[in-house]
Amino acid sequence: MAQTRRDFLKKTAALSAASYVGMNLPLDKNSVARAEEGIRWHRGSCRLCGVGCRVELGVKNGQPVGLRGVPQARTNFGYVCMKGMHFWKCMRHADRLTRPLYREKKTGTFREISWDKALDIAASKFAEAVTAHGNDSVAYYGSGQALTEETYLFQKVMRGGLQTNNVEGNPRLCMASAVGGYLTSFGADEPIGGYDDLEKAYCFFIIGSNTAEAHPVLFRRIMRRKLDNPEVKVINADPRLSQTSRIADKHLQFKPGTDLALLNAMAYVIIEEKLYDQSFFSTYATFRKGKEKKEVSFDEYKKFVADYPPEKAARIMGGKVTADDIREVARWFATSKGTVSLWTMGINQRKRGVWANNLIHNLHILTGQLLKPGADSLSLTGQPNACGGVREGGGLCHILPGHRLVKKEKLRNQVEEAWGIPKGRIPPKPGYHTMAMFSAVNAGKIKAIWINCTSPAQSLPNCNLYNKGLAREDVFIVCSDIFPTRTTEYANLILPTAFHFEKTGVYGCTERRSQLTRKAIDPPGDAKPEVWIVREWAKKLASKLNDPVIAQCVKPFDGLEEGYELPRAIWNEYTQKLTKGRDNDLQGATYEVLEQMYDGVQWPAPTRAHALKGGTVKKFVRGMDPMADSEATSDLPYQFYGPAHKDRKLWVWLRPQADPEEMPDAEYPFYLSTGRIIDHWHTMSMTGRVPELLRANPYAYVEINPNDAKKLGIKPGDMVEVRSRRGVNVLPAKVYEGPIEGMVFVYWHDQHPERMINKVTKDAIDPGSKEPEFKICAVKVKRVSGPVPLKPLIV
Numbered sequence: 001m002a003q004t005r006r007d008f009l010k011k012t013a014a015l016s017a018a019s020y021v022g023m024n025l026p027l028d029k030n031s032v033a034r035a036e037e038g039i040r041w042h043r044g045s046c047r048l049c050g051v052g053c054r055v056e057l058g059v060k061n062g063q064p065v066g067l068r069g070v071p072q073a074r075t076n077f078g079y080v081c082m083k084g085m086h087f088w089k090c091m092r093h094a095d096r097l098t099r100p101l102y103r104e105k106k107t108g109t110f111r112e113i114s115w116d117k118a119l120d121i122a123a124s125k126f127a128e129a130v131t132a133h134g135n136d137s138v139a140y141y142g143s144g145q146a147l148t149e150e151t152y153l154f155q156k157v158m159r160g161g162l163q164t165n166n167v168e169g170n171p172r173l174c175m176a177s178a179v180g181g182y183l184t185s186f187g188a189d190e191p192i193g194g195y196d197d198l199e200k201a202y203c204f205f206i207i208g209s210n211t212a213e214a215h216p217v218l219f220r221r222i223m224r225r226k227l228d229n230p231e232v233k234v235i236n237a238d239p240r241l242s243q244t245s246r247i248a249d250k251h252l253q254f255k256p257g258t259d260l261a262l263l264n265a266m267a268y269v270i271i272e273e274k275l276y277d278q279s280f281f282s283t284y285a286t287f288r289k290g291k292e293k294k295e296v297s298f299d300e301y302k303k304f305v306a307d308y309p310p311e312k313a314a315r316i317m318g319g320k321v322t323a324d325d326i327r328e329v330a331r332w333f334a335t336s337k338g339t340v341s342l343w344t345m346g347i348n349q350r351k352r353g354v355w356a357n358n359l360i361h362n363l364h365i366l367t368g369q370l371l372k373p374g375a376d377s378l379s380l381t382g383q384p385n386a387c388g389g390v391r392e393g394g395g396l397c398h399i400l401p402g403h404r405l406v407k408k409e410k411l412r413n414q415v416e417e418a419w420g421i422p423k424g425r426i427p428p429k430p431g432y433h434t435m436a437m438f439s440a441v442n443a444g445k446i447k448a449i450w451i452n453c454t455s456p457a458q459s460l461p462n463c464n465l466y467n468k469g470l471a472r473e474d475v476f477i478v479c480s481d482i483f484p485t486r487t488t489e490y491a492n493l494i495l496p497t498a499f500h501f502e503k504t505g506v507y508g509c510t511e512r513r514s515q516l517t518r519k520a521i522d523p524p525g526d527a528k529p530e531v532w533i534v535r536e537w538a539k540k541l542a543s544k545l546n547d548p549v550i551a552q553c554v555k556p557f558d559g560l561e562e563g564y565e566l567p568r569a570i571w572n573e574y575t576q577k578l579t580k581g582r583d584n585d586l587q588g589a590t591y592e593v594l595e596q597m598y599d600g601v602q603w604p605a606p607t608r609a610h611a612l613k614g615g616t617v618k619k620f621v622r623g624m625d626p627m628a629d630s631e632a633t634s635d636l637p638y639q640f641y642g643p644a645h646k647d648r649k650l651w652v653w654l655r656p657q658a659d660p661e662e663m664p665d666a667e668y669p670f671y672l673s674t675g676r677i678i679d680h681w682h683t684m685s686m687t688g689r690v691p692e693l694l695r696a697n698p699y700a701y702v703e704i705n706p707n708d709a710k711k712l713g714i715k716p717g718d719m720v721e722v723r724s725r726r727g728v729n730v731l732p733a734k735v736y737e738g739p740i741e742g743m744v745f746v747y748w749h750d751q752h753p754e755r756m757i758n759k760v761t762k763d764a765i766d767p768g769s770k771e772p773e774f775k776i777c778a779v780k781v782k783r784v785s786g787p788v789p790l791k792p793l794i795v
């Protein structure tokens, strides 16, 4: 899909001619009313981050014209951030994919084909692969941004139809360590509490999360809470001084990868100063260690933690942290009237991401800062539907819908029964996790892969290596997207899909909350909702493989209108048949109920009546969570029922400090970390096409500490080479007291070949969660020239 410069200019001209109505409404009431005349507002969720803000899209004459927040919604109280506010402007961008495109060879040029032909080709290629190379030679790689109905249907056809568990998604790059942490510490995935605790908390422990830029609306809530209540403390633990650090009472700045020592040292202080809540943990928790999950005593845990006195931890952490800092934050954490921890990728994208998650949960369990109002161990989810679609809907290689494990026969059988397919149809072996999947593509073991709503050619670590696999002529690639991307460049078949608000479906955000977005406008050209695409593809697959079971997977949905009826029927099947009796019970959250709610429903919501009250604000709390009541075995106020812990207790883990996979050395002396800025979303396919957002931040740069810059003779704006053992980028320098000395930081949004930082990052993974260590690798840094004028890649 290479674009010529002329194409590009033509499109830009067309775009500005399409002059947006925009949100610059005049201020007096009458003129506001006049400007809004003829606009219909359609309720849905924001397309972007995992906060899940409730918004309304304004539509006039069939075109999107504005966006506003929903004041009654408990996610955002009417507020939206600038990305959320402007996102709709990319909806009608001239680059939208509008027709299926096909090329036989990856070196060939794309030509437009009909849907019938396109799905016929997709079915033939998958069928050929399965016949010649077995069921595990095909794969689906999806996204925490796909609607639940989409992920659910894709995985149903892959597992029940094509009999492979090669179903994965980008949440592996993101939330896998949090899932591992919740399962091993609490016995059940997903947070206990939610945003409701933010206005009740007295201490915020923000670690490895740049909430201000990545979850801006939640950050406003935290900031307001602090401004209104001077006694509220904010702790920020991050090797970089970020926008989030600015509101912190204490910013702990340390060498990347050393915060497991910090967390253990905080536990040390809590024990030394007897700041723990013994009655809480002796009632509700056990102590565990090692692969065998062996139960140990509190004394043994104490002995383990004795190895982390704050003085020693401060030495390990280097940088600016002192032992007194650690003591002070531990006291704030333990003694506040309610402590909420918040973390994201600084913790998850680590070689020991699961352990880091465990160590945060430990602090909450030890101090009883859990389950009471204003206290929670709250992992922030990145994508809008990583929780709802992928973690709950069965979008990873080892899980089936309804938080079921692939390897458990009984659970597989439940799914087979719900689908009306023969027992034993779903294979018992989990599929490839993300990095294994793309390694298998590299090795030519996967012959056909469907990539939906994600752009791995840019978002995988060490992408130079994996893009070689995507370029193989013997790997057939279907890519369904709304725009051309770095990944569509490797596709054989590009399928244009409907975008948010052009189709109907559910997103489930950070706090176990499911929210419906209804179709408000038609997709452009021939773009189609994914649920339609999968259904029609499956019918063709069934006939090519002559397999009635594949047909059976989509039969319940035959003939349904794709804009609303079809996703509703899929949602009904999933929630009524597969969440029933599970911890994410959503039986009460029908479309009919979700449409009545300003802000959706938090599970468990087994009944309509409970769903209409908004569902469950806090899991495991008797009187609040219907499952806690129905599962109760005593009169205690809390009842845990997570499937992973037979003892129905919380687990405090003994986890040591561990280094990242690749440490700086004489040849590659800097830590490289990568992450986000407020203006852009991931690969910029959407935000790069919103003029306001692109202007705000047109291209990537490397953040470097002034002391390092001085040593290397780098001045602001100079072009700098950032090189690892895997690849190189050349970017302008931004010199400021952001990253700690010895560390550089690059945002990963830029699609430009010289500024795509995943060419440089490392593909080391957490052995438990299989999540890559995007946050840490070793690089060398060198000035190459003075400033040069740069242009953004997309407009």
Ligand SMILES: Nc1nc2c(c(=O)[nH]1)N[C@H]1C(S)=C(S)[C@@H](COP(=O)(O)OP(=O)(O)OC[C@H]3O[C@@H](n4cnc5c(=O)[nH]c(N)nc54)[C@H](O)[C@@H]3O)O[C@H]1N2
Pocket (backbone or CB within 6 Å): 049, 050, 083, 174, 207, 208, 209, 210, 211, 213, 214, 215, 237, 238, 239, 240, 242, 255, 256, 257, 258, 259, 343, 344, 345, 346, 347, 381, 382, 383, 673, 674, 675, 676, 677, 678, 679, 680, 681, 682, 775, 776
């Ligand atoms: N504007 C915007 N918002 C987004 C997104 C976006 O693309 N743009 N994406 C969404 C998604 S999918 C996600 S996953 C979230 C991610 O949200 P965040 O995780 O908050 O964002 P990042 O910038 O990736 O990383 C957060 C911080 O981790 C720190 N860090 C690096 N190494 C370490 C370490 O060793 N220890 C600790 N404690 N911290 C470390 C970095 O310095 C950085 O400040 O954002 C979501 N929201």
Ligand SMILES: Nc1nc2c(c(=O)[nH]1)N[C@H]1C(S)=C(S)[C@@H](COP(=O)(O)OP(=O)(O)OC[C@H]3O[C@@H](n4cnc5c(=O)[nH]c(N)nc54)[C@H](O)[C@@H]3O)O[C@H]1N2
Pocket (backbone or CB within 6 Å): 143, 145, 170, 171, 173, 174, 175, 345, 349, 382, 383, 452, 453, 454, 455, 456, 458, 459, 460, 461, 480, 481, 482, 483, 485, 497, 498, 499, 500, 530, 674, 675, 676, 681, 682, 683, 684, 685, 686, 748, 757, 758, 761, 774
């Ligand atoms: N270096 C580095 N790399 C990282 C990270 C990092 O911190 N550092 N973070 C990782 C994390 S946390 C994440 S979540 C991943 C995200 O990485 P990706 O998922 O690869 O990035 P996105 O740009 O969100 O890709 C979404 C794609 O879906 C398309 N799209 C939008 N709406 C629709 C739709 O309705 N249907 C379809 N079919 N397509 C649609 C968009 O155009 C876009 O191409 O990246 C990971 N990569």
Ligand code: SF4
Pocket (backbone or CB within 6 Å): 046, 047, 048, 049, 050, 051, 052, 053, 076, 079, 080, 081, 082, 083, 084, 085, 215, 216, 217, 218
């Ligand atoms: S905070 Fe997240 S969900 Fe809310 S408007 Fe911004 S991008 Fe959208």
Ligand SMILES: [Mo]
Pocket (backbone or CB within 6 Å): 173, 174, 175, 382, 383
């Ligand atoms: Mo993410």
